[in-house]
Amino acid sequence: MSTLGVVVQVVLLIVVAPYLVGVMRQVRARLEGRAGAGAGQPWRDLRKLFRKEPMSPAGSSWVFVAAPAVLVASTLVIAAVSPFVATVSPLDGVADLFAVVALLLLGTVALALAGLDTGTAFGGMGASREMTVAALAEPTILLAGFALSARVGSTNLSAIVERGQQSPGAVLSPATLLAAVALAVVVVAEAGRLPVDNPSTHLELTMIHEAMVLEYAGRDLALVEFASALRLTVLLGLWANLFLPWGVATTASAPALLLGVVAFVAKVAVLGAVLAAGEVFMAKLRLFRVPELLAGSFLFGVLAVSSSFFLA
Amino acid sequence: MSPDPRTYASRRQIGVTAHGLSERALALFAEGYRLALVAAHDDGEGFRVVYLFVAGSPDRRVELILRTDRAIPSLATLSFPAGRFEREIGDLFGIEATNHPLPRRLVLHQHWPEGWHPMRHDAGPPPPFGDIDEPYPFLTVDGTGVYEIPVGPIHAGLIEPGHFRFSVVGETILKLKARLWFVHRGIEKLAEGKVLADVLPLAERVSGDTTAGHALAFCLAVEEARDWQVPEQAQVLRAVLLELERLYNHVTDIGALCNDVGYGIANAHAQRIREQLLRINKHVTGHRLLRGAIAPGSTYVRALPEPGVLAGIATDIQQLVDIALDNSVVMDRMAGTAVLSAEQARDIGTLGYVARASGIDHDARRDHPFTPLTAGVAAPAHTGGDVLSRLLTRAAEIHNSVALITELLSGRAALGAETTKPTWLARGRTSGVGLVEGWRGTIAHRVEFAPDGTVSRLKIVDPSFFNWPALPVALADTIVPDFPLTNKSFNLSYAGNDL
Numbered sequence: 038m039s040t041l042g043v044v045v046q047v048v049l050l051i052v053v054a055p056y057l058v059g060v061m062r063q064v065r066a067r068l069e070g071r072a073g074a075g076a077g078q079p080w081r082d083l084r085k086l087f088r089k090e091p092m093s094p095a096g097s098s099w100v101f102v103a104a105p106a107v108l109v110a111s112t113l114v115i116a117a118v119s120p121f122v123a124t125v126s127p128l129d130g131v132a133d134l135f136a137v138v139a140l141l142l143l144g145t146v147a148l149a150l151a152g153l154d155t156g157t158a159f160g161g162m163g164a165s166r167e168m169t170v171a172a173l174a175e176p177t178i179l180l181a182g183f184a185l186s187a188r189v190g191s192t193n194l195s196a197i198v199e200r201g202q203q204s205p206g207a208v209l210s211p212a213t214l215l216a217a218v219a220l221a222v223v224v225v226a227e228a229g230r231l232p233v234d235n236p237s238t239h240l241e242l243t244m245i246h247e248a249m250v251l252e253y254a255g256r257d258l259a260l261v262e263f264a265s266a267l268r269l270t271v272l273l274g275l276w277a278n279l280f281l282p283w284g285v286a287t288t289a290s291a292p293a294l295l296l297g298v299v300a301f302v303a304k305v306a307v308l309g310a311v312l313a314a315g316e317v318f319m320a321k322l323r324l325f326r327v328p329e330l331l332a333g334s335f336l337f338g339v340l341a342v343s344s345s346f347f348l349a
Numbered sequence: 350m351s352p353d354p355r356t357y358a359s360r361r362q363i364g365v366t367a368h369g370l371s372e373r374a375l376a377l378f379a380e381g382y383r384l385a386l387v388a389a390h391d392d393g394e395g396f397r398v399v400y401l402f403v404a405g406s407p408d409r410r411v412e413l414i415l416r417t418d419r420a421i422p423s424l425a426t427l428s429f430p431a432g433r434f435e436r437e438i439g440d441l442f443g444i445e446a447t448n449h450p451l452p453r454r455l456v457l458h459q460h461w462p463e464g465w466h467p468m469r470h471d472a473g474p475p476p477p478f479g480d481i482d483e484p485y486p487f488l489t490v491d492g493t494g495v496y497e498i499p500v501g502p503i504h505a506g507l508i509e510p511g512h513f514r515f516s517v518v519g520e521t522i523l524k525l526k527a528r529l530w531f532v533h534r535g536i537e538k539l540a541e542g543k544v545l546a547d548v549l550p551l552a553e554r555v556s557g558d559t560t561a562g563h564a565l566a567f568c569l570a571v572e573e574a575r576d577w578q579v580p581e582q583a584q585v586l587r588a589v590l591l592e593l594e595r596l597y598n599h600v601t602d603i604g605a606l607c608n609d610v611g612y613g614i615a616n617a618h619a620q621r622i623r624e625q626l627l628r629i630n631k632h633v634t635g636h637r638l639l640r641g642a643i644a645p646g647s648t649y650v651r652a653l654p655e656p657g658v659l660a661g662i663a664t665d666i667q668q669l670v671d672i673a674l675d676n677s678v679v680m681d682r683m684a685g686t687a688v689l690s691a692e693q694a695r696d697i698g699t700l701g702y703v704a705r706a707s708g709i710d711h712d713a714r715r716d717h718p719f720t721p722l723t724a725g726v727a728a729p730a731h732t733g734g735d736v737l738s739r740l741l742t743r744a745a746e747i748h749n750s751v752a753l754i755t756e757l758l759s760g761r762a763a764l765g766a767e768t769t770k771p772t773w774l775a776r777g778r779t780s781g782v783g784l785v786e787g788w789r790g791t792i793a794h795r796v797e798f799a800p801d802g803t804v805s806r807l808k809i810v811d812p813s814f815f816n817w818p819a820l821p822v823a824l825a826d827t828i829v830p831d832f833p834l835t836n837k838s839f840n841l842s843y844a845g846n847d848l
Contacts, residue, residue: 069614158496161496241504242498243833319612320678320682323828325520
C-alpha cells in the first residue's frame with residue numbers, strides 16, 4: 038500500500054509541474070493587465086516539442102545528449118523519495134536532506150557540463166554563472182536544513198515533516214522562521230526566478246539558466262523544460278512541507294493519500310501564485326548583486342542554526 | 350566651377366582645393382560648426398566631395414566642395430565623424446583618404462571583391478562574393494582569463510542584425526567591437542535617376558521607426574533645391590507629425606528599458622500606451638507609422654490629434670516612469686550604468702537624446718528650425734550620461750513634445766496645405782539640404798537634381814551613424830549582463846546606419 042503513495046506522488050508531480058509554471062505565468066499576465074496564454078500552455082508546448090527532432094551542435098559529445106536525461110532522472114528521484122504527499126514510503130531511508138541536496142546539485146552540474154560541451158560562448162557563460170549561483174545557494178540549503186534537523190535529531194525529511202505535524206507551535210519558533218526565509222531565497226535562486234534570473238527574457242547576454250540550454254531543440258529541449266518545471270515544483274513542495282507540514286499523509290490509506298494530494302496541490306499553487314505575484318513588483322538584480330542576496334540568505338541560515346541551539 | 354551654378358539663401362558653398370580643405374575645416378570647427386554630412390558624387394569626369402558643416406543659433410550652413418580624381422586629404426584627425434565618412438566613401442566610391450589613421454573597410458564586408466565600388470556610375474550589377482581576402486580585424490585582447498563572446502548577427506529577439514564581439518574578464522567588458530553593415534539595401538543608389546514621386550517612398554523607408562523624420566528631411570532638401578515655398582500651415586502640421594513620431598518611439602523604449610531589467614509590468618503598460626499613440630497616428634494620417642502625410646510642397650492629415658488626449662497620455666507615462674524608478678532594483682540597474690561623458694559625447698559627435706543626456710545640447714528644432722514655432726524647445730535637465738539620464742531625458746522629451754503639439758495646434762486648425770511645384774527652370778545642377786530633429790537626433794538629407802529634374806544624388810545621414818561609435822565607449826568597464834540594457838538606452842538604427 039505504501040508503494041501506492043510513491044506512485045501517486047510521482048505521477049502527481051509529473052502532471053502538476055507544467056501546470057504550476059502555467060499558473061504562475063497566468064497570474065503574472067493577469068496582474069500585468071495581459072490576457073495570458075492559459076495555465077495549460079506549458080503542457081501544449083511540451084507536447085509540441087516532444088514531437089520534434091532533437092539536434093546536437095557539431096562537435097558536442099554524449100554529455101550534451103545525456104544531460105537532459107540526468108536532469109530529469111535526478112529530479113524524479115527527489116520527487117519519489119521526498120515527503121510531498123505521504124511520509125510513509127518504502128524509499129523513506131533515501132529521503133535524506135543530504136541526498137536531496139546532492140541530487141539537486143547533480144542535475145545542475147549535468148546541465149552546466151552540457152552548456153560547456155556545446156563549445157559556444159553562451160553555454161560557457163551560462164554554466165559559469167549557474168555554478169556561481171549554485172555554489173552560493175547550496176550551503177544555505179544545508180544550513181537551513183541543519184536548523185530544522187537539529188530539533189528532530191535526524192536529517193530524514195519525513196521525520197522533520199512528521200515532527201512538524203506533531204508540534205505545530207514549533208513552526209513559529211525563531212529557528213524555523215529564519216530557516217524559512219533563508220530557504221525561500223534559495224528556492225528562488227535555484228529555480229531561476231526573479232530577481233536572480235529572468236525566465237522570460239530573450240536577451241542572451243543576461244541569461245543564466247536559459248543561456249546553458251540555448252542549443253537544445255526538440256525532445257531534448259522538452260526534457261530540459263519539463264525538468265525545470267519539475268524542479269520548481271519540487272523546491273516549492275519541499276519548502277511548503279517543511280514549514281507548512283499540514284495535510285501530508287502519515288498513513289498509506291486512500292483517504293489520507295487523497296487529502297495529501299489535495300493539500301499538496303493547494304499549497305504549491307498558492308506558493309506559486311504568491312511567487313508570481315511577487316515577481317510582478319520585482320526587477321532583475323544586477324548580476325554582481327546576486328551574491329549579496331545569497332550571502333544574506335546564508336546569514337539567515339547561520340542565524341537559524343544558532344538559534345535552534347541557543348533558543349530551543 | 351565647383352559649386353552649383355546658383356546660390357542659396359541659407360547655405361554658403363565654397364570651392365576648396367585639397368590643400369586648403371583642412372585649414373577651412375579647422376576654421377569652421379573653431380566657429381562652432383560641426384560636420385553634418387559628407388557626400389561624394391561621381392560626375393563622370395571626376396569625383397566631387399561635399400562637406401556640409403552646420404551650426405545653430407543662428408542657423409548657419411556651409412558646404413566645402415572639393416574636386417578630386419581619386420584621393421582626398423583625410424580630416425580624421427580633426428573630426429572623428431569625418432574619418433568614418435571617409436571610410437564610407439572609400440568603400441562606396443573608391444576614393445582614397447590619404448593619411449587616414451584607420452584606412453579599413455567600413456560598409457562593405459570582406460567578402461566583397463576588392464575594387465568594386467557600388468556607388469560609381471559604371472559599377473554595374475553586384476559581382477559574386479569572392480573569397481575573404483583578409484579576415485575582419487578584430488582586436489584581440491590578451492591576458493590571463495580574457496575570453497571572447499561573439500554575439501549575433503542573428504539574435505534571440507526580434508531585432509536587427511549586428512555582430513558584437515566582447516572581450517571580457519569574468520563578466521567585465523574590456524573591449525567591445527560592434528560590426529554592423531549587414532542590411533545594406535542601396536537606397537542612395539536606388540534614388541539616382543528617379544523622379545520625386547519615386548524617391549519619397551524610399552526616404553520614408555530608410556528606417557521603419559523614423560518615417561516622418563526621414564520623409565521630412567528629404568522634403569526640406571527638395572524644397573530648398575527647387576525654391577519651393579511651403580505654406581506655414583503645412584510646416585506646423587509637419588512639426589506635429591514629427592512630435593507624434595517622437596512620442597510613440599520614446600514610450601516604446603521606456604517600456605523596453607524596464608523590460609530589460611525584468612520589470613515586465615512597466616513594459617506591459619508602456620505597450621498599452623504605445624498602442625493608443627499608434628491608433629492616434631492612424632486616426633491622424635491613416636497610417637500607424639505616419640506614412641503618406643508629408644510630401645514635397647505639402648502636408649495633409651485626415652484629422653488633428655486631440656491635445657487633451659495627448660496630455661492624458663503624457664501624465665500616464667510620467668506615472669509609469671515614477672513607479673518604475675521607485676523600484677530600488679530598477680534604479681540600481683540604471684543609475685551609473687554605462688556612462689558616456691560629455692567630452693566623449695562631443696568628441697564622437699553624438700546627436701539626439703544620447704548627446705543631450707551627456708550634456709551636449711544639439712537639437713535641430715532649435716538650431717535649424719523649419720518653422721519658428723519650434724525654436725523654443727527646452728534644454729535637457731539630465732546630464733549624467735548614464736542609462737538613467739537617457740531614460741529621464743526621453744521622459745522629459747515626451748512631456749515637452751505634448752506641450753509643443755498643444756502649442757502648435759492652438760488656433761491653427763487646417764487639415765492640410767500645399768504649394769504647387771515651381772516651374773522648372775533648367776539652369777544646371779541644383780542641390781538642397783534638409784535638417785530635421787527626428788526622435789533619435791538630427792537627420793540630414795542632401796539631394797541633387799540633374800537639369801532634367803530627376804534626382805541625381807541623394808545622401809542620407811541618420812543620427813545612428815554618429816551615435817554607434819559611442820556605444821562601445823560607454824560600455825568600457827561595465828559588465829556583460831548590462832549590455833542589452835545599455836544598447837536599448839541608445840537604441841540605434843541598424844538600417845538607418847547602413848543605407
